[in-house]
Amino acid sequence: MSDVRFDFVKCHGSGNDFPLIDARDIALSPAEWAAVARALADRRGPVGGDGLLLLGAGDADHRFAMAMYNADGSEAETCLNGLRCVARMGFEALGIDHARVKLKTSSALAERDADVAPGVYTVRETAGPAGLDVRAWPLHAGGEGAGIEQIVDAPVPPLGSDRAFTAVAMPNPHLVAFVERIDEAELVAIGTTCESAPDWLPNRANVSFVELRGQDAGSAPGQALFVRTFERGVGLTDSCGSAMAASAFAACLTGRLAYDAPITVFNKGGLVRAAVARDAMVSLSGNATWEWHGSVEVDIAAERAGDLIVHAHADAEIAAWARIADSAGR
Known part of the structure; x- marks a missing residue:
């Protein structure tokens, strides 16, 4: 498999931005997903991001799963800003508002929370326990x-x-x-x-x-x-x-x-x-903001993103987050 077109959402959690793919029915190996991450997260390419987020299938104990690949292709144990975005996609796909989410080496609870500001889709996540060893x-x-x-x-x-x-x-x-x-x-x-x-x-x-x-x-x-x-x-x-x-x-x-x-x-x-x-146990409540929806072709072997099609911008969500980011003194 080399050239693949992916539908995705460009999203961010607290300014941490990612392309997010519903990968529940996509059969790629971890090495192939690492190559996709390097292609899509490349700031010099058509998409860019701090990494790649994947919504994965759940199991008996989890409604769905999250995988996060850093911009260099390494897979992280978790990404809590990204988890909120994956949770939102999972909630919308399954018609639910809370879930236990499978992570690489652990799990976390996620639930729809009251908006931190008008128009800002908000998710509360609870992870841990924090480890000291x-x-x-x-x-x-x-x-x-x-x-x-x-x-x-x-x-x-x-x-x-x-x-x-x-x-x-x-x-x-x-x-x-x-x-x-x-x-x-x-x-x-x-x-x-x-x-x-x-x-x-x-x-x-x-x-x-x-x-x-x-x-x-x-x-x-x-x-x-x-x-x-x-x-x-x-x-x-x-x-x-x-x-x-x-x-x-x-x-x-x-x-x-x-x-x-x-x-x-x-x-x-x-x-x-x-x-x-x-x-x-630590809980974070923050935004899961959609910026735009699109599709892009990726040459997996060459680790290069090509033809990008932007389907729609989420202008209202972008504006809502801009107001809270400005007030935070960014």
């Missing part, structure tokens, strides 16, 4: 940290940084540092070190710098964060859902924010509402 990544800290099981507000010696990090699996791996002010050059440097898949971190990791923000309207004092992420397989990104979940969990774990209370998590793509339970 870095041996499962694996992350071999080396040096004085050799043999450690957890990293909580502590340096990671091989990074060559004095920053204190908290290592959280959501279930994909995240290193979270709380900073007074985000330095993007420093973030990119640390993220690039992780992206090189060194011997001590063979499966790489997402890296986030997080600022605590002041009181947010409608939330408890201090219950707001701003998150900037260098995403594994993507690079510096406007938004990463699992990073926002990991950052919220890390903030509660380290006593910076309160468990079981609303948290507003801002990013360059907009915002989500979060809550962290004491059992380490």
Whole structure:
């Protein structure tokens, strides 16, 4: 199989944008889907995106499944911004408003939620429990940290940084540092070190710098964060859902924010509402916005996207999200 035409929705969750394909009846191997992801997510091509989302068939325990391939073709354990979009497609396809969704190595609950703003289709997702055992990544800290099981507000010696990090699996791996002010050059440097898949971190990791923000309207004092992420397989990104979940969990774990209370998590793509339970389950409520519908031809062997047909733009949804993104200070 080489040239294939795919129908898809171009969508985004909190500014994290993807082509989304209903793949329930499409028989491609993981290697072929990785090639499709590299073709469609290429920002120099006709579609572009932070990765590729697939709606998959369910099983006895799940109404449907999600797969997410990063722009480099690697498959992520999850993508919470993407999950909301996949959930929306699954809800609409099956005529339901909640589901347990199968992920690569875990599952999550998704349900239609009250709109975070007029005209903004909103999904609440609950994932976890967040994991702290870095041996499962694996992350071999080396040096004085050799043999450690957890990293909580502590340096990671091989990074060559004095920053204190908290290592959280959501279930994909995240290193979270709380900073007074985000330095993007420093973030990119640390993220690039992780992206090189060194011997001590063979499966790489997402890296986030997080600022605590002041009181947010409608939330408890201090219950707001701003998150900037260098995403594994993507690079510096406007938004990463699992990073926002990991950052919220890390903030509660380290006593910076309160468990079981609303948290507003801002990013360059907009915002989500979060809550962290004491059992380490994290919920995010945010948008699943359609931008346009189209079809595109992909030469899978050459990993190249070709003829693109745009069927319709979702102008009202685009405008509704633009209002909330602007108000979030993007």
